[in-house]
Amino acid sequence: MAGHSKFANIKHRKERQDAKKGKIFTKLGREIAVAVKAGGPDPELNTKLKDVVAKCKANNMPNDTISRSIKKAAGEGDNVSYESIVYEGYGPNGVAVIVECLTDNKNRTAANVRHAFTKGGGNMGTSGCVSFMFDKKGEIIIEKSDGMDEDEMMMLALDAGAEDFEAEEEGYVVITTPEDFGAVSDAINAVDIQPISAEVKMIPQTTTELTSDEDLKKMQKMLDLLEDDDDVQDVWHNWAE
Structure with a gap:
């Protein structure tokens, strides 16, 4: 996985x-x-x-x-109300892109996200146009360190409710359902292990390659614009970086 x-x-x-x-x-x-x-x-x-x-x-x-x-x-001091909005669309060569936002101004956010898609050589699509190509999962990534035993890590994660555990050269990838993410995170934190990444995210079922320099530049431009936008919380894509 x-x-x-x-x-x-x-x-x-x-x-x-x-x-x-x-x-x-x-x-x-x-x-x-x-x-x-x-x-x-x-x-x-x-x-x-x-x-x-x-x-x-x-x-x-x-x-x-x-x-x-x-x-x-x-407290009562923060009265700003944020709305969750998800935009979907395509980058260069049909790369699937999902943009999750929290905003207090939908018009501003929609314009900025559309601008990023356009600058990146892509286009915004309708709701659901690419999300079916992703699975919503909890993902916890742990970097290997001295004294860390692979079998113990695997049993710890699986006993806490993880769906999948994969060992890679540099560390371990733990996959959970969104519902079990918190319990698995707690179990890992309880043994004083600090993951390098831990979040519920959209994981692509397949990936799309970009081979031309032009497409690579455009895709990176799109991601930079989106990540710099204060209203954009997360960007998920199936680009095989």
């Missing part, structure tokens, strides 16, 4: 995010706010918030920053 270049892709993505850490924390704070308003400030009683906290920790968001964001969202 895991791709051969998954670790390279994750590290490349995290390097880009680390360069924009302030923006990433702002986006995660927005996710916390939406989760708290939907289900309350206690992660043990709010599954969505629990999943967002796991994602925050994997992005090295400090615990006190997470706590402040939860308290702010639970």
